[in-house]
Amino acid sequence: MGEFSKKAKGRVEQAVGGLTGNKGLQKEGQDDERAGQVEGAVADVKHAVKSAKHALNEVSK
Numbered sequence: 001m002g003e004f005s006k007k008a009k010g011r012v013e014q015a016v017g018g019l020t021g022n023k024g025l026q027k028e029g030q031d032d033e034r035a036g037q038v039e040g041a042v043a044d045v046k047h048a049v050k051s052a053k054h055a056l057n058e059v060s061k
Contacts, residue, residue, distance in 0.1 A: 003043065006036030 013029030016022070 003036045003040040
């Protein structure tokens, strides 16, 4: 599951948990949303490393 879908799933779970009074579902939603945020941060770091590597290769030519 991708970053955005995990965040969306988490938000939905939190909303449904809030409406039904299900604290467990709310907590699960928070966890899923955070997992999506972490996945996004990891992807950003990977992209930055690839960009830096590419820039270093261009400079060393």
